[in-house]
Amino acid sequence: MKQLFDNALLQPSPDALCRDLAVFYPDEASRLCAEETAQLLANLGMAVEVIRVGYVGRLRLQPEGLPAAAWTALNAVEQSLVTELEKLNLIDILHENKNQDIEKLRQMLIAMANDIRVVVIKLALQLVAMRHLSEYPEAKRLQLALQTRDIQAPLANRLGIAKIKWELEDLALKALEPTTYRLISSSLSEQRREREAYVESVIQQLQTELAGEGITQAKIYGRAKHINSIFSKMKKKHKRLEEIYDLLALRVQVDNLRDCYTVLGIVHSLWQHIPSEFDDYIANPKPNGYQSLHTAVVGPEGKTIEIQIRTHQMHEFAEHGVAAHWRYKENNAKSTVSEQQINWLRSLIAEPDEDLVEEFTAEIAEDRIYVITPQGKVMDLPNGATALDFAYHVHTDIGHRTKGARVNGHIVPISQALQTGDTVEILTGPKNQPSRDWLNSQYLKSPRARAKVRYFFKQLERDRAIEEGRDLLEGQLSRLHFSPKASVLLDAAKRFNYKTLEDLHAALGFGDLGLVAVVNYIEQQHTNNKIDFDDIETRLSRIPIRHHKKKSGSVTIAGIDDLLISMATCCNPVPPEPITGYITKTKGIRIHRHDCKNLQAMAITHPDNTITVEWVPGLYGFSTLLHIQGQDRIGLLRDISQALVNEGVTIQKANFGRDEDLNINLQMQITVHDTDHLHRALEKIKQIKNIQSAIRVEGSLSS
Template identity: 40%
Template sequence: MIRFNDIIEEVLKYNPQADVEALQKAYIFSAQAHKGQTRLSGEPYLIHPLEVAYTLTKMNLDVPSVISGFLHDTIEDSFVSKEEIESDFGKEIAELVDGVTKISKIPLKTSEETRVDNFRKMILAMSKDIRVILIKLADRYHNMQTLNFMSPDKQIEIARETLEIYAPLAHRLGIEWLKGELEDISFKYLNPAEYRMISEKLAKTKKERDSYINEVKELIKEKFQQFNLKMEIRGRAKRIYSIYRKMVQEELNIDDIYDLTAFRVLVDNVKECYLALGIIHAFFKPIPGKFTDYIALPKANMYKSLHTKVIGPHGEKIEIQIRTHEMHRLAEEGIAAHWKYKEGKVFDPKEDKVFAWLRRIIESQQELKDNREFMEVFKIDLFPDEIYVFTPRGDVKELPKGATPVDFAYAIHSDLGHRCIGAKVSGKLVPLRHKLRSGDVVDIQTHPNHKPSKDWLGFVVTSKAKTKIRQWIKTEQRERSIELGRALIEKALARHDLSMSKMLKAGDFLTIAKEFSFETVDDLFAGVGYGLYTPLHVLGKYIPESDKPSKLQKIISTIRKGKDTTIKIEGVDGLVVRFAKCCNPIPGDKILGFITRGRGLTVHVADCPNIHTYDDQRKVPVSWELNKQYAYPVRLRISGEDKKGLLSEISAVMSAHKANILSAQAMTYPDKSAASIYEIEIGHMSQLQKIIKSLQKIKGIRSVERMRGNA
């Protein structure tokens, strides 16, 4: 357990002039505020702020940040006001604590929309003071360490959010040790079978791995001594989640991965980095295509190092990183190593290249009103795997891996992206969906009358390209839909001898628009043009009930038939409902509806990739309304060992949870692994989660995943 003295000891290591009295005052304030409170573990609540403050010292943060670590929960969980904190500790610390409180208030069990609003608040808080998110990361880290005291459902939800949002944020801020810790803990709860298998393998091989690390270290030291080059070498085991990612990406078994360790060579200056690289390549055969120079071209978080892979002494692959001691400090401390508070200046992300990604997210936050689009853009900018390409003038542009000429064009200017019709890459014409590689020289060809295509959304990868293309398409579609909706309504009015122009002048259409919750008449016309409503719906609001012809009533009645009693549609009545085959939603899934002209409403899972390519104006909120018990087909892919009786154990789990098996396929592989695909009928997501959890407990099963569509 962390003690107050441990925190003081750590602070004084990197800041000998630290205000110890202020830290002690904050500790006492926190102890009094949380007196009598306990955590789910039964431990005194004070343990949590102590752990958070200690983590902040591991980041080498300034005294106000550590004080805020002690106080970060006092406003939310105690009867303490922001004004009290400002009175006792000053405005700077009050703002930090208030910033953390604002992004912690939303409960986890809430709607997706509300959670996205929470992330928007987090981005705004980051833009004002980056220390807010560093304190939040420290808070999340300790919460993850005590996740075992939460319910299984919350464990999975919190772990997924951490893996998708907080671990990438730690990476973007350059705090690699924290990123690795958050990934491994999240993975432990999200895929316990695979986590257990990899950790057991690492434990079994620890002795021989340690021996191997010492052997390679001595061998490299010996080579460097021949050149009188002073250096320090370290060896380490790779992290569990990193190993799992490699297994998935390269379709390997744990026994097929030989480079479970990595080595780091530390030297005094940049010149010695390249000299060290030459020595290593002279004595160990380099693997072609496996060298990356992050010194000449640093990562977005300013990480610098030379990465190379070579053939080791026993014919195995070895990963070696070469960097200066200063580069290593930057890599370990991340954003704290760039700190400007030490100089008494407020950190401005606009002035620092490290925060180019944050500026992009802030722009998206302002431009994108749709929360799902914002989250998609947010996640794109959080997962950097950069390439470096050049303009014809020789300027370097940093893009994510998989970027296309269209992404490159938008990175330079929105107008260049809109007018892009082709590209030359290193002198050769390529298709617009061509994937760029580091070192490419890209020359964009344009036409003044060209417009973006909706098809581009299928291959562009940068947040800026996706945002600008969608904005253009929305504007174009809205204008066309207003024209179409107006024409359809005018035609329907003419059948009843009603004048569009007279109704517009009288303000009748604005009244009707308000009844449909639209702000303007154009919004109403666009709604009809998109297919959200029919002209008959509009007429139904205008023609008095007694005057409606029976024919109109019959038509409206026909439109309203076929409503699925399992789905509640907000703001729209009477559409025929069907479920999307691409994602097969089941009760318990977060869902979203899409209105298709002439086909009614199609229900998708909220995070279905397909629905994000559709027009937002035709998406409608829907929810489950279960009046009857229905059976829904679900497909599961189960991977594990090829062992006798495994299929019988799987079937027994299905039967125990009252799931009807519709079909089953089993496959075995030469490496003694097996995979099976089961199609079962279930009634609700909670039933499916129990089945998956039970299957993961079966010895020999490595992973259980729900399959979407016909995948």
Template identity: 35%
Template sequence: MLTIETVLDKVLAYNATANFDIIKKAYIFSREAHCSQRRIEGSPYIRHPLAVADTLADMKLDSATIAAGLLHDTVEDTGISANDIKALFGQEIAFLVDAVTKLSKVEFKTKEEAQAENFRKMLLAMSKDVRVILIKFADRLHNMRTLEHLAPEKQRRIAQETLDIYAPLANRLGIGWLRIEFEDLSFRVLMPDLYAELVEKVAKRREENEAYINEIIQLFYDRFGKAGIPAKIKGRVKHYYSIYQKMIRQKVPFEQVHDVIGIRIITDTLAHCYDILGIIHSLWPLVPGRFKDFISLPKSNMYQSLHTTVMGPSGERVEFQIRTKEMDAIAEEGIAAHWRYKEKDRTDKKNEQQVKWLRDLVKEISDAKEFLEAVKGEVVPDTVYVFTPGGDIKELPLDSTPVDFAYSIHSAVGDKCVGAKVNGRMVPLRYKLASGDVVEIVTSPNQTPSKDWLKFVVTQRAKSKIRQWTRAEERAKGIELGTRLLEDELRRHGLPISATLKSEKMEEVVKAYTLQSLEDLFVQIGYGKISAHQIVNRFMPERGHEEAQQAARPAKPARESKSSVITITGIDNVLYRLGKCCMPVPGDKVIGFITRGKGVTIHRADCRNVERMAEPNSRHIDVDWMEDAEGTSTTRIYIEALDKPGMLANLSAFISSENVNISSVKANSTHDKRAFIELALEVKNRSQLLSIMNKIRQMDGVLAVRR
């Protein structure tokens, strides 16, 4: 059974000067704090923090980290306060415990903005002190090892979190052994049948594989001995999740998966690494495209090694990894290796570089969901290495483009990017970069980001910056349109524009819609979420009687007013109104209906209500538009489009460019990402209206336009 003495012996083995007293004190405090608690399976709770401390000791971490590991659940579970920890153990340990406590509350339900924001705060704490995530790694590892005691649904949720977030993050921080265990433990829970099948098949081939590995190892010991090269050689069958991924990528069953055997050779010097590579290639042919020099071009997680795959004995593919002892420590322990023996001096330039990518993300991306996606994007291991004209190396995800490269330099370079030269020749912005490319970005002060770039960029940094710019641009258009619609509506009802917008009543209206500012209200009106008519109604309490008042008002007498646009055959000075159901405009074929007490109502000849108008107490008459009609008429058009950002703003910008006023907007969307937009337009005549409708039909994302 694991005891505190076991942990202390591990610490003593790698650091005789550690603060053993603080570790013992933390253990006793944690044991007392958790004395009444039990784990789900019934064991004393202290076994969990002890297991966490044991893993941290395996990582050879400092005393403060191990003490914090012992204390990490005390604040959350026992009523102990952060101030209590600070008073008893000091600021450093208190900070680590507090950060891990907050981290323990995070469940990675990425659809929930609050959870994404918690994750962002957690990684912000990690960017300040990476030991926070190392403690959480140890905590998650013990929980994964004892996952069988939880309900199946909770097991799957935790396993999926581990596979999606913790395993890639461990890889990004260079802790290879931890990534492997996270992946295999998650795989066992998420796909138990496939996992069991793989375990059985690997076990059946174990004896055969071990014999094959031992044959290769013995061959190399003989060769290296003759060449005077000191080396330690280890052989292994790749872990289960890695084999499963190969099956998926290659679309083959286990029996047809190649290079499941890996040989690791650890030597003393850099020169001997390349000597060993030469010996391997002299024995067996290289598999094309499978040599990678991560010594000359280290991975972003500081990983260094030579990788090569050859057709080994009996035609079997074998992967070799060649590295020095120091490189092997970094490959296995990653950033944790930089915390060895650092009881006092914790400044480390390599350690700083390890979390710089994360610190940059925290600074640059404020949107919580985008940040979480950015972190996921950053931890993807497949990369290309490209160069600036000055010779600096940039590490980018596979399939990155010049736009991704530009944003990796600076957001201002990305925003102004108009072209790129790769290896001295111009290439399209969607060109996929390859390792070794020299990339030069061409910029223009007049350039702005394009939404089309989102179709081909792959880095989350580029995506986030482009989205930020397009959101700001769409918001500006929304404010402009919303302001114009509201001002027009206020003007139409004779309300003072400036005084109304600055009034306390308007502040109340903004709050009533749970908005933060008048600008937000303009945006909502511009996007069609709120109508200007709704807002103006709040300033006119008597509007409840509007329909009755309108009915009592006299209709327009034909040919009396300069605004009259209808002529009625054989009759002068007849009251008329334009039908609200079809909203005719000059140039439409129209028909008039005389209804007792209401005068003449003008409808389009193709109006669906015309047949219903032929009532016993109404009759139709011939009407036509005046040839010299001036002014504008209001009509409605209905647009079906793809529900995507900026659609409404683009429509309003186009209509405005045609010198046509929008008097009202209504919009809604469906679950299948379609938008239905109703626009009330003030047009001169049918010809102008049809021209606008035809141009709208040509717009990207528009599916249909009708009246």
């Protein structure tokens, strides 16, 4: 077995290292606890500065806090560690919230620790406090025990420090479940002599077999079963104490990996093994780096024995976790612990700089931040999350109503990035009023929160479309004096491949579905009669009424008013030009110029679809398209626009083009009263300097 190296052996005793700090303790009992903490850290192989900070750790708990003289006695590194240790007090405070998420609290502690050594100090202080629990008031004893069970013991396990973990767990159980603890402890004590004799006989038999295979340096010993571990198995397996078969436990330590598997083979050849109880944590280490072979066998007298097999270095790491690297010389053989894991932990403790802090947070805390609600509840968010992210994480409705935020008591922008440990309060308004700007990553880092904002606006548009579609359908059915049953309306929705009536209304509102087609189907279902489309009056009666903003009354149709009428964009008719109406399938009546080529082509194919219409005198506001050509100069577009405005013409949109010779082609969509108004506007444009031509053309500019 290679000689292990303990840093503690190369440095003075903890008493000597901390002699200058002893004077700050007011009584011997407190000073002895401080020495015990320092010794515990020294046994873990921690560095001098860590031992000294552990020594003064209890001074922070005094009413007056750490004395100024004690602070001055520390060097810069030690002062930094004390400052980081102070931050972790927040975890103790938050733990008092009964509704707290304990796992998030553990993760928050890790995320807040910019130096992993501070976490080890925190665990050492907690263990010493638990050893002297009787010195505290009853309420404080309960608080410390709960913190140990919920936070510190699981954290020690996560960091692989079994030496601290087992003791913390047992002490917490002793305080929280004293009757159970005494029952298990007394039962173990009663059977100790018999158990020790049995274990000794098994050890001798196994040593003889190992020696026969040339393994003479193996260390075999009975392994004490921890009381909390036994209690956990009793609860998990719903068994009484006498039914827990692995109260008999052995551990075998060998020099190298090959011997581990050799010993496993010998054990299984000696006694019948229990397949379900075998775990190979060497090939598949635990997340905290722990490695060992676990097996259980039916030994002599039919008793079940749990056996762990590992190398000496594996054992050292299992006992001391993140502190284990201090136990080895750099020229020692490489550890069998995952090289990546041990190197990461070594560098993390030895060189706690900013880059390693980020790596530590990403590895263990999964790149999360942990913030606090005004009620003291911890919430985890993605790294870089803003106050607005926090609001949406609390509740979608809170996010929609967010007006501002207060972080650590100060008003901040809702886009401010949060840090672990921040206390966040959201200021809300009475209504849901999110902004589309929030979809920018400046405001929301979380994709989930952005999805909630997008859904709000999509649903808002859908709600409006549903309302408009419902009004259109109900209005047209009412005009036809028709009141179909709900089942008929739902059947219509399914006929057009919509699952619900709301989906049908939304499609009508968005314009994805024609109103006439829906009305036709509903009436056919009701009357079971086919509509006579050769009857022009019937067809006119079926054209839906316009219920949205319109230019109603601009055209009359043989005494019938208030129909869905629109101007054809292919010819853009303007009063008093002769016009003709054309009945479309779903868009009502389209008004064309009488000489429109498109109209003439459609009239040949469907002559019954044309209808006589005429302008209503005195109305105005008709769109038409102008095409203007000329030679560009400074101020030309301004002069054209000003001439049209002076004539009372409204410019809707324009499209401007210019070649290398400064020749311009300008198309303008304008609104005029009638043809006289149009001609006056064209004449004004032609009078402008550098204008070569200005004419009206068919068609319209696309949006």
